[in-house]
Amino acid sequence: MLTHQDNDMLCHVGPGTPGGTLMRRFWHPVCTSAQLPHPDCAPLRVRLLGEDYVAFRDTHGQVGFMEELCMHRGASLALGRVEEGGIRCLYHGWKFNASGAVMETPNHADPKYAARMKAPAFPVREEGGIIWAYVGPRELQPAFSRYAFMDAEPAHRVVLRINVACNYLQLVEGGEDSSHVGVLHTNMARPGWKDNEFSRNPDVVNPAALASNDLEPALKIEETAFGFQYVALRKTDDPRIRNARVVPFIVPYGRIIPAPEFLFTVLEVPEDDTHTSTYIVVHGNAPVTEETIIGLLGLNDQRYYDRKNCAFTASWADSFGQNRELMRESWTGLRGVEVEDATIALSQGPLYDRSREHLVPADQAVVRVRRVLLESVRRAMQNQQPAALGLDLSGVGACDSQLEEGAAWQDLLPSHRRTEAA
Incomplete structure (x- = not known):
């Protein structure tokens, strides 16, 4: 048997928990490749370790994995348009590429402003029919493990x-x-x-x-x-x-x-x-x-x-x-x-x-x-x-x-x- 304390330590995986700290050291499957079947297909809402993300496959087939809520006003990017090399928020049209770079900000069309911004995006690998992401500290990112x-x-x-x-x-x-x-x-x-x-x-x-x-x-x-x-x-x-x-x-x-x-x-x-x-x-x-x-x-x-x-x-x-x-x-x-x-x-x-x-x-x-x-x-x-x-x-x-x-x-x-x- 486990104590209540140890049971909680292993079972709780949200941000700031001991179990969550462990989990965030690893690469994780976030969806299957089949769930993003073709370029510019519908984005996918992903729940991982108590937090919400969005996965999408851009026009060139590259997969992006980002925090779900748009960095502008917090609308869900899982409702967004995937087109022309990125994902676009429906609310004000802000558009991001797979690495999180801001491509367009239509309600503030200043390219210098967009160039200074970057959405929270995470490293991604597609291997073995699965899309994997790393959401832990950048400085602790491990090598990707092959199966x-x-x-x-x-x-x-x-x-x-x-x-x-x-x-x-x-x-x-x-x-x-x-x-x-x-x-x-x-x-x-x-x-x-x-x-x-x-x-x-x-x-x-x-x-x-x-x-x-x-x-x-x-x-x-x-x-x-x-x-x-x-x-x-x-x-x-x-x-x-x-x-x-x-x-x-x-x-x-x-x-x-x-x-x-x-x-x-x-x-x-x-x-x-x-x-x-x-x-x-x-x-x-x-x-x-x-x-x-x-x-x-x-x-x-x-x-x-x-x-x-x-x-x-x-x-x-x-x-x-x-x-x-x-x-x-x-x-x-x-x-x-x-x-x-x-x-x-x-x-x-x-x-x-x-x-x-x-x-x-x-x-x-x-x-x-x-x-x-x-x-x-x-x-x-x-x-x-x-x-x-x-x-x-x-x-x-x-x-x-x-x-x-x-x-x-x-x-x-x-x-x-x-x-x-x-």
């Missing part, structure tokens, strides 16, 4: 954004909790559970397709430069072999989950204290389609996902669409990996009080997430380097493999020990 999915062929990669109305840490902890996979995702993880007969799910895209029926994995954890990695060791029919599922935690909110033929990179980006944008990037050595992943996650049902606004829409209004009759054959009465994960996180409330919980050994990775984040917060507050900052993360992955007795599990992903500054 393996950024080098995947576009046909071999799917990028999704799902906005969930709860604190980011609830979603992070769920993702680092290996023991929940065989229980919450029972129908996908352990087909045949109703008849007490385990048969492996043959779906090579499904990250919940476990290779073992063991619901009490033994966990081993190792700190790394990017945070930590853990292995969940599950029993197999051969006592000399364990199933080894290795998952990293990348400060401040990243993880990579293995499926038989693909990797799922998941980034739980805080919009504010009670809203999170989950970015899921699936990539591998074979083609994969968005429709396949949407269906796997259970997001092809309009009761759960508004694809236009990227919003997870299920709520307590209808008990998250849970079908009690279906529970005769379905463990949860829900359908899809993300539907189950998001529903559980939302069921904890918008911001969960961890001082009330009772932990067991299977929760070791969850405890380590908190410990690593608390240490990273303290380091950030002291202007020291938190874990993962500025690292090249392209060698960080995950695996679900067989491990012979006496073998070192760390050797399954030796690149994790070699991860270093970009």
Whole structure:
């Protein structure tokens, strides 16, 4: 369990908070490339770390990321016109380019005045189907961290954004909790559970397709430069072999989950204290389609996902669409990996009080997430380097493999020990 003080330190991410200080040291996904589909398309309103921004793609395809409210009189630029190389406020026509330079001030047409002004704009990168921004102190801007999915062929990669109305840490902890996979995702993880007969799910895209029926994995954890990695060791029919599922935690909110033929990179980006944008990037050595992943996650049902606004829409209004009759054959009465994960996180409330919980050994990775984040917060507050900052993360992955007795599990992903500054 966490104290109230430590829980607040990790969960609150607004300006001036300890958690917000940590978060503002990193580059963050702010939208998908698909949300700004072409030059001069409609701008996008973005909520990040308790503050409001606007993202736009100019006439030349360059992305700008700025404070939402116009520096002149505070009207929202998310309502503005994107045209002729910039974004123009509707109120008085002030126009800004992607770097924040003032291009025109029609109600005070003095070019010398415009040349002295600059709107609050932030560094931007577009990589791997995601638009990233850095909103922290300019003097502390780190190197941009690359992930393996950024080098995947576009046909071999799917990028999704799902906005969930709860604190980011609830979603992070769920993702680092290996023991929940065989229980919450029972129908996908352990087909045949109703008849007490385990048969492996043959779906090579499904990250919940476990290779073992063991619901009490033994966990081993190792700190790394990017945070930590853990292995969940599950029993197999051969006592000399364990199933080894290795998952990293990348400060401040990243993880990579293995499926038989693909990797799922998941980034739980805080919009504010009670809203999170989950970015899921699936990539591998074979083609994969968005429709396949949407269906796997259970997001092809309009009761759960508004694809236009990227919003997870299920709520307590209808008990998250849970079908009690279906529970005769379905463990949860829900359908899809993300539907189950998001529903559980939302069921904890918008911001969960961890001082009330009772932990067991299977929760070791969850405890380590908190410990690593608390240490990273303290380091950030002291202007020291938190874990993962500025690292090249392209060698960080995950695996679900067989491990012979006496073998070192760390050797399954030796690149994790070699991860270093970009």
